Amino acid sequence: MARTTGSHSDITGPRIRDAALRLFARHGYAAVSMRQIAGEVGVQAGALYNYIPDKQSLLAELMRDHMVELLEAVPVSAADVPLAQLEAFVRFHIGFHHARPDAVFIAYMELRNLAPENFAEIEDLRGRYEAILEQILRDGAEAGAFDVPDPKIATLAVIAMLTGVTTWFRAGGRLSLQDVQDQYWDMVRKSVSA
Amino acid sequence: MARTTGSHSDITGPRIRDAALRLFARHGYAAVSMRQIAGEVGVQAGALYNYIPDKQSLLAELMRDHMVELLEAVPVSAADVPLAQLEAFVRFHIGFHHARPDAVFIAYMELRNLAPENFAEIEDLRGRYEAILEQILRDGAEAGAFDVPDPKIATLAVIAMLTGVTTWFRAGGRLSLQDVQDQYWDMVRKSVSA
DNA sequence: GATTTATCTGAACGGGCGTTCAAACCCAAG
DNA sequence: CTTGGGTTTGAACGCCCGTTCAGATAAATC
Structure with missing residues (x-):
């Protein structure tokens, strides 16, 4: 050999x-x-x-790797109160996505170019990620810490807002990553507060 | 003839x-x-x-028409207080975009396929739209009605959140357009409130 | 009915596409 | 130094691309 x-x-x-x-x-x-x-x-x-094997598999692999990495890295600390869990999630999402602008772009833009079976797999992974945030919001709402009439909508709204950061934020500009995380956390916190 | x-x-x-x-x-x-x-x-x-003339011009025309229509339809009523202006903007954005899912999709996903001069034109139009929301937030912040440390960031955050609706909302489902507008307006209002 | 002309067809152009594969290459192992 | 196999080349396959254009088509005008 x-x-x-x-x-x-x-x-x-x-x-x-x-x-x-x-x-x-x-x-x-x-x-x-x-x-x-x-x-x-x-x-x-x-x-x-x-x-x-082919071009399609290459795309699917890139997206799958990104989503798996995302799911493995997302902090889930059931010990914390929902507010602390939410803060950790918000800061994590911004930080993680900022470090991988290319993968994020692909994961959100190339879904329509996936073959059906690959699409289903990626959508499942995305659903699991969203479920984590949804559970946090649901727990907080039940505990009375949040005022969120529909946790599913709130989940999608928060994730859309946070992911938008990658479309404009670049390090070295007017604001640091910390600044951005602080302000987004402030907006998210208020938007779900009672 | x-x-x-x-x-x-x-x-x-x-x-x-x-x-x-x-x-x-x-x-x-x-x-x-x-x-x-x-x-x-x-x-x-x-x-x-x-x-x-060619395929590229077709794409540019579709995007330009959409953005021009958007700018002509957005409500600007300087007579109202910032809070009312913001509510009108939020409800308008969701309603307008919901009625044109294809155009919205293209306007946000195909920017990279525009030739440089077309890209500059579309970006200019988008900038004008964002400037309208930014001005509302700035006015409200100066008047003390909003707590928005950085109106530019808040503008991008709100627009990303609102535009996200088009990726999942379809009429005839669990929620009406009115329900969605109500809940998003609630979140936006709280997120910028003092 | 003849004329005019906006509209459309259908073939062609040069070129790039994703993918395959036999042959060449190169280097560690024996 | 020979061998064997992991790795790469370079050409070829059939196909589709955006665009052009001479000629056919058909409807309003005279």
């Missing part, structure tokens, strides 16, 4: 995913060709197929 | 825009071919070029 240690595969594989992530985010899945991705990696198009 | 009254052009033209709007929203600009659009209209691809 030759070429196990000095193999390029553990280098080329990640580089393909990196290039695809950046290009898909910048130009959109449908507008990016396999030859463009290969060009970024410094390889011919045919070589990509040693690492991925 | 023949073929002026019975001409097809006043029928085919709008049908091309309708078909393109629907297809671009459903599959994305890059994934839709001119032949698909022509097929929906019931015409050959070449005939499209009697009505549009």
Whole structure:
């Protein structure tokens, strides 16, 4: 068995995913060709197929990895009161998404380019993430800490608001990430308060 | 001069825009071919070029029309107090966007597929719309009616939250448009309140 | 009924697409 | 130094792309 240690595969594989992530985010899945991705990696198009079955699977893998990472990183501390849980969620969401603008962009924009079975899988993962916030709001509402007539709507409203940050916020500008987190937390806190 | 009254052009033209709007929203600009659009209209691809210079101009026109319509319809009543202006804006935004899900989808997702000069134009229109909300928030903050440390951020937060409605709300479901407007207005009002 | 002209067809253009695959390459192992 | 297999090339496949345009079509005017 030759070429196990000095193999390029553990280098080329990640580089393909990196290039695809950046290009898909910048130009959109449908507008990016396999030859463009290969060009970024410094390889011919045919070589990509040693690492991925096809273009569709590449997109699905990028989105799945992002969603799984998101679900593994989201803080769930049932010990805290709902208000503290909500604050942690808000600050986490902004911070996590800010660190991965390309993946966020793809995860929200390329859903329509997923084959049905991949779409269902990604939607399931997204649903699980939203369920975490919804549970926090529901707990807080039952405890009387929040005034939220419909936790499902409030969940979607809060997530839409928070995710919007990635469309305009860039580090090094007028505001720090901390500033943004502070102000969004303030707005969210008030919007669900009794 | 023949073929002026019975001409097809006043029928085919709008049908091309309708078909393109629907297809671009459903599959994305890059994934839709001119032949698909022509097929929906019931015409050959070449005939499209009697009505549009090229595919890019078609996209730009759809987005421009939507933004212009939005700017013409947004209520600006300087006579009202900021709180009433804000309520009118929130209800208008949800209602207007709900009535045009395809146009909204395109206006937010296809910016990256615009040629630079078209992009600049659309961004300018969007900026004018955001400026209207920002002014309301600024006025309210100065008058002491709102507690909004940074009106620019608050503007983006509110618009992101409101626009999110179009991604999930469909008439005939559990909630009426009125219900949604009521709950969103409640959240927005609280989020900017002192 | 002849004319005019807006509208549309249908074929063609050059080019890029996703994907496949035999052959070449290169390097660790023996 | 030979071998074997992981990795890459480069050409090819059939197909679809946006756009153009000469010619056919059809309806309003004279």
